[in-house]
Amino acid sequence: MTIHHPLTLAFGLLGNIISFMVFLAPLPTFYTIYKKKTTEGFQALPYVVALFSCMLWIYYALLKQDATFLITINSVGCVIETAYLAIFLFYAPKMARISTVKLLLLLNVFGYGLMLVLTLFLAKGEKRLKVVGWICLVFNLTVFAAPLCILKKVIRTKSVEFMPFPLSFFLTLGAVMWFFYGFLLKDYNIAFPNILGVIFGIVQMVLYIVYKNAKKVLMGEPSKVQELSDHIIEVMKISTLVCPDLTPVVLQPNDIDLIEIVLDPNNIIKEIKTEETKEDMDDASTKV
Numbered sequence: 536m537t538i539h540h541p542l543t544l545a546f547g548l549l550g551n552i553i554s555f556m557v558f559l560a561p562l563p564t565f566y567t568i569y570k571k572k573t574t575e576g577f578q579a580l581p582y583v584v585a586l587f588s589c590m591l592w593i594y595y596a597l598l599k600q601d602a603t604f605l606i607t608i609n610s611v612g613c614v615i616e617t618a619y620l621a622i623f624l625f626y627a628p629k630m631a632r633i634s635t636v637k638l639l640l641l642l643n644v645f646g647y648g649l650m651l652v653l654t655l656f657l658a659k660g661e662k663r664l665k666v667v668g669w670i671c672l673v674f675n676l677t678v679f680a681a682p683l684c685i686l687k688k689v690i691r692t693k694s695v696e697f698m699p700f701p702l703s704f705f706l707t708l709g710a711v712m713w714f715f716y717g718f719l720l721k722d723y724n725i726a727f728p729n730i731l732g733v734i735f736g737i738v739q740m741v742l743y744i745v746y747k748n749a750k751k752v753l754m755g756e757p758s759k760v761q762e763l764s765d766h767i768i769e770v771m772k773i774s775t776l777v778c779p780d781l782t783p784v785v786l787q788p789n790d791i792d793l794i795e796i797v798l799d800p801n802n803i804i805k806e807i808k809t810e811e812t813k814e815d816m817d818d819a820s821t822k823v
Contacts, residue, residue: 540719542715542719543716543719547716548604549712550604550712550713550716551608553708553709554712555608556709557702557706558611558612561702565619565622568622569626574628576688578685579620579635579638582623583620583642585612586613586643587643588674588675590643591647591667592675593605593609595667595671598663598664599722604716624636650670654666668724671724672727675728675732676728676732686742689746695746698742700747706735707736707737710730713726713729714730714733
């Protein structure tokens with residue numbers, strides 16, 4: 536058994552702890568799904584890719600040997616990601632459920648099985664380890680990039696509802712730990728993708744900070760405008776009933792307060808009653 540540098544053990548242990556927290560970061564998302572009984576706009580892709588990545592790293596660690604930290608955390612990751620996907624499939628709409636099952640079969644069953652067969656029969660010894668290492672490197676990049684699939688949605692809607700901050704934060708922190716772990720082991724299959732992992736994580740956190748309050752502004756303003764618009768429309772309807780010959784006036788923003796006073800329904804009703812009283816008095820005088 537190889538004796539590693541104390542820092543390597545420290546970063547490996549911290550990497551396990553933080554990665555475990557990364558796996559738990561989506562819990563608020565799935566609690567929301569459970570409470571609302573729907574997956575809403577959430578996507579299963581990050582969890583499918585994360586599960587596939589865990590499976591690959593376990594295979595790589597078994598080939599590499601003496602990689603206990605990789606085996607432990609990725610075994611836990613497989614269990615947690617499987618639980619997330621089970622919840623997603625249970626609450627997802629029919630079309631989302633079908634597409635998720637197709638993705639699981641394509642990537643995690645046929646894709647992983649094909650890779651396993653090819654590397655076992657077409658590569659031997661050190662070559663097999665290098666091939667699997669490169670595959671792990673590519674898919675580790677995909678794990679970090681998977682949450683980026685919703686960045687377009689965040690920018691378009693100016694809402695971070697579907698991009699949880701805890702996930703981005705712990706992904707970044709975990710990437711730092713695994714980078715140093717791989718660097719000290721001189722295993723660049725582990726170190727290199729975590730450089731991009733740090734970059735991707737920072738981008739997500741910056742977007743979260745930029746758009747975290749934008750939703751309230753966007754949802755509040757149209758609501759007020761709609762209420763004001765509905766109020767003016769109702770006032771115009773009442774005025775038209777009272778005075779059919781009234782010529783419509785084009786409303787200006789600065790005139791809203793004045794219009795609300797002039798066309799207030801209560802005032803109109805009072806005027807109607809006043810007119811009725813006058814008519815009654817005229818009728819009475821006529822009879823007399």
